[in-house]
Amino acid sequence: MARKKDVLIKNRNLWGWVFSIQTVIAILVTLIYPLVYAGVLSFTNVRFTTVNFEFVGFDNYKWLFTESAFFADLWVSIAFAVVSTAVQTVLGFLLAFMLYFMKGKVQGFFKTALYLPVILPTAVVSSMWMIILAGDEFGVLNVLFGLTDPPFQWLGDKTIAFWAIVIINTWRYYGITMVIYLVNMSAVPKEVVESAEVEGASRGQIMLRIIIPLVMSATSLNIILSMIGGIQSFDLFYLFQTNGNLTLDLTPVGVLIFKTGLGSTNLRNIYLARSVTMSIVLTLIIATVTVLINKVFSRSEDK
C-alpha cells in the first residue's frame, strides 16, 4: 500500500525538501549552530568584557564539579520538580476525572476556563503573584490574614517560599496535565464505565479499577512533561528574586545558569563559558531523567 502511494507522488523527495526548507533553516540557525558553538565555548574562558578568548580544556567542567553551586542548586530544582509533579499530576487527574462525567457543553466550558492560566504571559503571572505575596503592609495575603504589623515576608523563608512557588507553578500548569488526562480518558468507552455503574461500582472504584490503568500512557507523558518543566523552571524564581525579595537561599539551577551568564547585573561577573557549560550538563541530566521515567513506565506497562 505504502509503496503504491509513494509512486503516485512525482518527485516525492524534491517536494519533501521544498516543504521543509523553513524548518531546516530554523533547525540549522537556532539549534545546530548554537549547540555546536555552545559545545566549543564550554572549553574556552570566554567572558563578557573581553573580546578574545582561549581554549582552557576541561577547566569549566572541573569548576562545575568541584567549586560551583551547580549541584546544590540542582537539588533545589529536583526537589521542586518532584513536589510540583506530584501535586500537579494528582490535581490534574482528579479534575479530569470529574470533567469526564460532565456532559457536552458543561465539560467544554469547564475545560476551556480551567485551562486559561496556562496561556497567560509569564510577566503577567509573576507580576500578579508578586502583588499578592508582597512582603509589605499592602500585600494581599498579609492584609487578608492580618499580618501587616510587622509585614510577613512570604518569600523570605526558604520553606514557605518553596511551597508558595509550588502552588503558583501548579496554578499555572495544572491545565496541561488535566487536558492530557481528559483526552486519554475520553478514549475509554463510555459503555464500560456505565455498565460498571449499573453493576453498583462506586466512582472511586471506577477510578481505581478502570480509569487509572487505562490512562497510564497519559500519566507517563504528564510526569515527563512536569519533571522537565520543573527542573528547567526558573523564570518565576528569577523574577521573584530580582523584583520581589525572594530569598537567595532558594535558587534553582536555572537561575544560577542565567545569573552566571547574561542575566547578571554586573557585567564583570558574567562568565559566559561557565554558564554554557552548566546548561550543557543540565541538558544531559534532563535527557537522562526523561529516558529513565520512560523506562520505568514502559516496564510497568509490560507487566
Next chain:
Amino acid sequence: MATTYRKSIKSRIVQILFFLMLALMLLAVFLPLLFVLNTSFKDPVEYMLNPVGINLSALRPQNYADVLNANNLVRSMINSVIVTGFAVLCSVICTALISFAIGVLNFKGNQIIYFIAICSMFLAGEITMIPMYMLYKKLNLIGKIWSLILPSILGLPGLGIMVGSSYIRGVPKEIHEAAFIDGASVPQVFFKIDLVMLVPVLALTAVMTFQGNWGNFLWPYVTVLSNKDAHTFAITLLQFKSQNASMYGQYCAGLVIMTLPIVIVYCFCSKYFMEGMAAGSVKG
C-alpha cells in the same frame, strides 16, 4: 426497581458534588485574576486603605488611560505586536508545511527532521541563549528590534511539528491516494486537503507561540534592555512597576491590557485549540 432508583439518586448526588467541586476550583483559579481586574480600577489611596475590597462607587477607568500615556508603553506594545505577529505567522506556516511533508510526502530524511524537532522541546532554553547572543552581537543587532524579530521568524515549533505530523499520518491513506490518482499536484493536495485538516493543530501552534512571545521578557531583557525604542511590553511594564512602586491601579491596568489579547485569541479559537491538544496528547 428499588435498587436502581437508589443508585441513580446516589450517582446523581455524586454528579452534583463533582459539578460543585469543579465550580469551586474555577472560582479559586480565577480569584487572583479577578483581584487584578478589581485593582486596575482603584486609585492609589483606595488601594492603600483596602487592597482587597471592592468599591463599585469609586471605579477609576482613568488608570487605563494613565498607564497607556506612561512613557513608552504604546511604543513597546507595538514592538510586542510586531514580534509576536511574525512569530505566530512563521510558526503556523512552518507547522503546516512540515507536517504535510512528513505526514504525506514521506520523503527521504523526514525522520531526522521529526526527531530533531522533538528533541528541541526538551532542551534547556539557556543552552542556545549565549551562542545566539554572541551571534547577534557579531551581526551588530544587539539593542535593535531585529534581534527580537529574527528569532521569532526562525522559531522552531517543536510541538506543532510533533502533533501536526502524527495528525496527518493518522488520516486514512485513501484520501490522499484518491487525490493523487485524480492527478492533483502536490501543492494542490496541500492547500485543498491538508491545510484544512490541520486547522486545529495550527490553532494550537498559534496560541502556544502567541503565549510564548507576547509575555516573553528573558530574551528581550538580554538583548534590547539598553535601547528603549526596542523594548517589549513585558520589559516596559516590569520597569514601570519598579519605578512607580505605589501605582498599583495603573500597574494592574497594564497587566489587564497585556492579558486581554491572548485571552481573546484563546477564546476565539478555543474549540480548535482543544481539538489540537486532543490530537497531540492521544499519541503521547
